[in-house]
Amino acid sequence: MSKQSEKQTSSDDSQIDLDAEFRKSNIKEVLDKLDRELIGLKPVKTRIRETAALLLVDRVRKQMGLSAGAPSLHMCFTGNPGTGKTTVALRMSEILHRLGYVREGHLVSVTRDDLVGQYIGHTAPKTKEVLKKAMGGVLFIDEAYYLYKPENERDYGAESIEILLQTMENNREDLVVILAGYKDRMDKFFHSNPGMRSRIAHHIDFPDYDADELVAIAKLMLADQNYRLSPAGEEAFGKYIRLRMTMEHFANARSVRNALDRARLRQANRLFIGTKKALTKTDLMTLEPEDILASRVFLEGKPDSGSTAITEAKEQG
């Protein structure tokens, strides 16, 4: 573009300190937090670093008068359940906010129900309302493939996709859309919506965790709730995870959280029934191997059922 050279205020050899710019954006803090609080996910972290670098360089370029237009930042996160897609989306909105690519930096998390209406003429206002709410921030569409139901030709999902596409194109500087879902179904979704695929520049795949990473995640989760595993307990948990991973309905970090919730339940029960009535702080904090080994995974070789009921009851209580 010829306009660029006219607009360019600084000469070609004037310098700008990328390091100072990096410090000023406070982005390091967010990236470090990402490293600290998210175990594993190597490819994801690399991609986020790359994106952050691109945005930073882009900002510096803008200061030098080298404009290149707003980069398309719409993303797609694919991965199995419990691999941290929502958590990363939350961080992403923070990073984009710090770099000044979204004005407010809030995350609006929606699913099909929030976008698609029940009758003719209901979908457009509903989708638009969600989009308006997400303006200046990040719109996170969980399980985005449900938007498109090819088996039902009277489904209103297509209308919603159309409006989404239009806004993604026209209001590129106002909001960033992140789609998330399981890999195979997302691929199918993109296959039937080529317009969507071409408008999303960044496809990030979330790998499954290995057993050691899951144990590390468990320790991090427990530390958050002021619990810890005794050394023997940690070993038992490692065994539990390795066994659990081979079973059906394994949902990575989410399964870990549920397992820990049940272990807490058993720990409470053990302390309650136990003879030792004078408890120390350490007693209250520590999960012992028997809290974990009592799981049905060991006893019957199948995952605990009714786990959600327990979790829910706990959350309400």
Next chain:
Amino acid sequence: MMTNTGNLLTQGQFSFLPPLTDKQISAQLKYALKNGWAIGIEYTDDPHPRNTYWEMFGNPMFDLKDPAGILMEINSCRKTFPNHYIRVTAFNSLRGVESPTMSYIVNRPKKEPGFGLVRQEGAGRSVSYSIHSYATDKPEGERY
């Protein structure tokens, strides 16, 4: 209307100023959003000052964070009613009702004919006065 040289309708805030630009409207919207006020867009072609009930363009917008969405809606209203008065109202719910706290015109007809003074003779040579918008001589929808 003698003091109003531009012959512009003066209702709500900023109405003695030149028309607000989109950037200025955004800044005002931002202020309203910062205070947690809901924002509604209304239009009419009856500019009488006692006409408080303007038509709503879509639902009032709650829980927004950024003015871009509202500006999008204002522009779509302008496209639908290019020759109507369009105003933006911010509602404060602090008192348990959505009471208007800000209101300003964001779109006007190209030509505003203004108001005429109507005198009505009453009993004992008394005169009562009212104002009448020239535009409302025509039926609704054909006024501007």
